[in-house]
Amino acid sequence: MIRYLIRRLLWALVLFFAVTVVTYVIFFLIPADPAQRACGQLQTQQCLEQAHHFLGLDRPVYVQYGKFFGRLLPFDFNGLAHGHSPIKMPSLGISFANRQQVNSIVGGAAPVTASLVFGGAVTWLLISIPIGILSALRPRSLLDRGAMMFVLIGISAHPVWIGLIFLYLFAFKVHIFPLGEYCNMINPPVGTSCGGPVQWFYHLILPWITFAILFAALYVRMIRANVIETLNEDYVRTARAKGAPESKVMRSHVLRNAMLPVVTMLGMDIALGLGGAIFTENVYDLPGLGRVLRLSLDNFDLPTTQGIVVFGTVAIIAFNLIVDLLYAAIDPRIRLS
Amino acid sequence: MALLDVRDLKTYFKTDDGIVKAVDGVTFSIEKGRTLGIVGESGSGKSVTCLTIMGLNAKRNTITTGEALFKEQDLLGMGMRRLRQIRGNDIAMIFQDPMTSLNPVHKIGNQLTEAVLLHQDVTKKQARARALELLKAVGIPRAERRVDDYPHQFSGGMRQRVMIAMALINDPDLLIADEPTTALDVTTQAQILNLMNKLQEEFGSAIIIITHDLGVVAETADDVLVMYAAEVVEQGPVNQIFSRPHMPYTWGLLGSLPRLDAETERLVQITGQPPSLLRPPSGCRFHPRCPYVMDVCKQTDPPLKPVTGDIDHYAACHLDEETKDREATKLLAGMVAEARTG
Ligand SMILES: Nc1ncnc2c1ncn2[C@@H]1O[C@H](COP(=O)(O)OP(=O)(O)O)[C@@H](O)[C@H]1O
Ligand SMILES: [Mg+2]
Numbered sequence: 001m002i003r004y005l006i007r008r009l010l011w012a013l014v015l016f017f018a019v020t021v022v023t024y025v026i027f028f029l030i031p032a033d034p035a036q037r038a039c040g041q042l043q044t045q046q047c048l049e050q051a052h053h054f055l056g057l058d059r060p061v062y063v064q065y066g067k068f069f070g071r072l073l074p075f076d077f078n079g080l081a082h083g084h085s086p087i088k089m090p091s092l093g094i095s096f097a098n099r100q101q102v103n104s105i106v107g108g109a110a111p112v113t114a115s116l117v118f119g120g121a122v123t124w125l126l127i128s129i130p131i132g133i134l135s136a137l138r139p140r141s142l143l144d145r146g147a148m149m150f151v152l153i154g155i156s157a158h159p160v161w162i163g164l165i166f167l168y169l170f171a172f173k174v175h176i177f178p179l180g181e182y183c184n185m186i187n188p189p190v191g192t193s194c195g196g197p198v199q200w201f202y203h204l205i206l207p208w209i210t211f212a213i214l215f216a217a218l219y220v221r222m223i224r225a226n227v228i229e230t231l232n233e234d235y236v237r238t239a240r241a242k243g244a245p246e247s248k249v250m251r252s253h254v255l256r257n258a259m260l261p262v263v264t265m266l267g268m269d270i271a272l273g274l275g276g277a278i279f280t281e282n283v284y285d286l287p288g289l290g291r292v293l294r295l296s297l298d299n300f301d302l303p304t305t306q307g308i309v310v311f312g313t314v315a316i317i318a319f320n321l322i323v324d325l326l327y328a329a330i331d332p333r334i335r336l337s
Numbered sequence: 338m339a340l341l342d343v344r345d346l347k348t349y350f351k352t353d354d355g356i357v358k359a360v361d362g363v364t365f366s367i368e369k370g371r372t373l374g375i376v377g378e379s380g381s382g383k384s385v386t387c388l389t390i391m392g393l394n395a396k397r398n399t400i401t402t403g404e405a406l407f408k409e410q411d412l413l414g415m416g417m418r419r420l421r422q423i424r425g426n427d428i429a430m431i432f433q434d435p436m437t438s439l440n441p442v443h444k445i446g447n448q449l450t451e452a453v454l455l456h457q458d459v460t461k462k463q464a465r466a467r468a469l470e471l472l473k474a475v476g477i478p479r480a481e482r483r484v485d486d487y488p489h490q491f492s493g494g495m496r497q498r499v500m501i502a503m504a505l506i507n508d509p510d511l512l513i514a515d516e517p518t519t520a521l522d523v524t525t526q527a528q529i530l531n532l533m534n535k536l537q538e539e540f541g542s543a544i545i546i547i548t549h550d551l552g553v554v555a556e557t558a559d560d561v562l563v564m565y566a567a568e569v570v571e572q573g574p575v576n577q578i579f580s581r582p583h584m585p586y587t588w589g590l591l592g593s594l595p596r597l598d599a600e601t602e603r604l605v606q607i608t609g610q611p612p613s614l615l616r617p618p619s620g621c622r623f624h625p626r627c628p629y630v631m632d633v634c635k636q637t638d639p640p641l642k643p644v645t646g647d648i649d650h651y652a653a654c655h656l657d658e659e660t661k662d663r664e665a666t667k668l669l670a671g672m673v674a675e676a677r678t679g
Pocket of ligand 2: 380383384385515516
C-alpha cells in the first residue's frame with residue numbers, strides 16, 4: 001500500500017514536470033510577446049525592454065522555469081535565512097495581463113468548473129445508468145433501439161452545437177432557462193445579480209446537460225454492454241440456481257460486477273471532462289477555468305495559462321488516485337502492491 | 338413414484354440461424370438416493386437437459402415442451418415463485434467451471450449463507466455456522482479462516498468443493514452436477530468424485546452427474562443415460578451398460594476410455610464430429626459416423642427398445658441383437674486383453 005502510493009506519487013511528479021515543461025516550451029516557441037500587450041500603444045524599445053525585465057522575460061527559459069518551480073514549493077529558503085517561517089503558501093505567480101495573483105484567479109474559477117464537471121458527471125450517470133441497465137435487460141426492445149439512437153446522436157454531436165441549440169430553444173425562444181451566466185452557490189460577490197444554491201442549480205441545468213450528453217451516450221453503451229456480459233456470467237446462473245429472486249440477482253450479483261469498470265472509467269472521464277468543460281463554459285459564458293484559460297491564451301498570459309495547467313494536472317492526478325483507491329476497495333481482486 | 342420423472346423433454350432455441358433442437362425428446366427418471374450418469378460427447382444436449390429442468394434457460398428464445406415431474410409436481414409448468422423455492426433447496430446444481438461459478442466480489446462465506454437465508458428462516462449467525470459446517474464437510478482446511486476469503490484466493494479444486502458445499506447446504510433431495518470434474522486435474526478429479534460419493538451417503542441426495550467420461554460414470558453412477566445429438570440412445574443400470582452395451586455409439590465411448598498402453602491396437606474409436614443440431618441427420622442421428630451403418634439407419638430413427646434378457650436396459654439401434662451381443666463381447670474382450678497386456 002505504502003509502496004503503491006510512493007510509486008504513484010513519483011509518477012505524478014514525472015507527469016507534472018512533463019506537462020509544465022511542455023507548456024513553457026510551447027509558450028516560448030510561439031512568436032508572440034506579452035510585453036507588446038503590456039506596452040499597448042507605447043511600443044518603444046525602452047518600454048518593451050522594461051516590460052521584459054518587469055515580467056522576467058529577459059532571463060533564460062530555464063531560469064524562468066526554475067523561478068516558477070521555486071514559487072510552487074511550499075518552502076521558503078530565503079525566509080529561513082532571514083529568520084521567517086520556512087513554510088509558505090505555494091504561488092502560481094502573477095498574471096502578465098492584469099497583475100492579479102494567479103492563485104486567486106484559479107481559486108475563483110475552479111469552483112465554477114468543479115460545479116460544471118461534477119454536476120455534469122452526476123447528470124450523465126443519472127441518465128446512463130437506468131437507460132443502460134434497462135436496455136440491457138430488454139435487448140432489441142423499443143427502449144433499447146431508442147437508447148441506441150441516443151448513443152449515436154450523443155457521440156456525434158459537439159457540445160458547442162448542443163449548447164447553442166439549447167440556448168436558442170430553451171432560453172431565447174421559450175424562456176425556461178437563463179441565457180448563460182453563473183451564480184455562486186454560497187457567498188455571491190457583491191454586485192452580482194444572483195446567488196444561492198437554487199439559482200446556482202437553475203443556471204447550471206442547461207450547461208450540465210450539454211456537458212453530459214456525450215458522456216451519457218458513451219456510458220449508456222458501456223453500461224449496456226457490461227450488464228449484458230455480466231448477465232451471461234456463470235456466477236449469475238449460480239445465483240439463480242440457488243433460488244435467488246431476480247431482483248436480488250440483479251442487485252447483488254449483476255450490477256455490482258457490471259459497475260466495476262464504470263468506476264474506473266469515471267475517474268478517467270472526469271479528467272477528460274475538465275478539457276471538455278472549455279467548450280461548455282464558453283458557450284454559456286461561465287467564468288470557469290476553461291474560459292480563463294482561453295482568455296489567458298489570447299493575452300499570452302503565461303503565468304495564468306501555466307497556473308491552470310498546473311492546477312488541472314494536480315486535480316487529475318489526485319482524482320485518479322482517489323478512484324484507484326476506491327476501485328481497490330470495491331474489487332477484492334485488486335490488491336494495491 | 339420416482340423422485341424426478343422427465344418425460345419427452347424438448348428444448349429448442351430460436352437463433353438467427355434457425356431452430357437449434359438442443360434436447361429432442363428425452364425421457365428418464367431417477368429414484369431417491371440414486372445416482373444417474375448422463376454421458377455423451379460435448380454438444381449432445383446434456384447441460385441443456387439439466388438447465389431446462391432447473392428452469393435456467395433464457396426465456397426469450399427458448400421453447401420447452403414435455404414434463405419434468407419432481408415429487409409429482411411439474412417443474413416446467415409451475416410458477417417462478419414456486420420454482421425458486423425448489424431451486425437451491427430441493428434441487429441444487431453445480432457447474433463445470435468452478436473458476437467462474439462463484440461471484441468474484443463476494444466472500445465465500447457470504448455466498449454460502451445467501452443460499453441458506455434464501456430458504457431457511459434462520460439468523461445470519463446460524464446461517465454462518467451452517468456455512469462453516471459445510472465447508473468443513475467438503476474438506477476445506479482451516480475453514481474458520483477461509484470462510485471470509487474471496488473466490489480468487491482458492492484453487493480450482495477448492496472452489497469446486499465450495500460449490501458442492503453451497504449445493505448441499507440446504508440438504509437437497511436432488512443434486513445435479515454438470516461435469517463437476519472436467520475442468521480439474523486428474524488427482525483433484527478423483528478427490529472430488531470421492532467427496533461426492535461420501536457426501537451422498539451422508540446427505541442421502543439423489544445425484545445426476547453429467548460427464549463425457551464413462552470412467553466417471555463407472556465410479557459414481559447406478560444408472561446411465563447415453564445421449565447423442567439431443568436424443569437418448571441407450572439407457573440402463575450401470576453394470577448392464579458396461580457388460581452388454583447395445584449401441585455402437587456407446588461402444589465408441591467405451592473404446593475411447595483412457596488406455597493403459599497407448600501402443601496396443603485401437604478399439605472402436607468414434608471418428609468425425611457430432612452433427613449440427615440445427616439440421617440433424619435423417620434416420621438414426623449417429624448413422625454418418627457409425628461403422629455398422631445399414632440402409633434402414635438412413636431412413637428411420639430407431640426407437641428405444643428394451644434389450645432382451647436385461648431389466649430396464651434400453652437401446653436405440655437397428656442392428657439385430659445377435660450382432661450387437663457379438664460385437665459387444667468382442668469389444669469387451671479386447672478391452673480386457675488390452676488392460677492385461679498394458
Ligand atoms: N442458449 C442457447 N442458444 C442456442 N443454442 C444453444 C444454447 N445453449 C446450448 N445450445 C446448443 O445446444 C447444444 C447442446 O448443448 P449442451 O447441452 O451444452 O451440450 P453438452 O452435452 O456438451 O452439455 C449445443 O449444440 C449448443 O450449441
Ligand atoms: Mg455441457
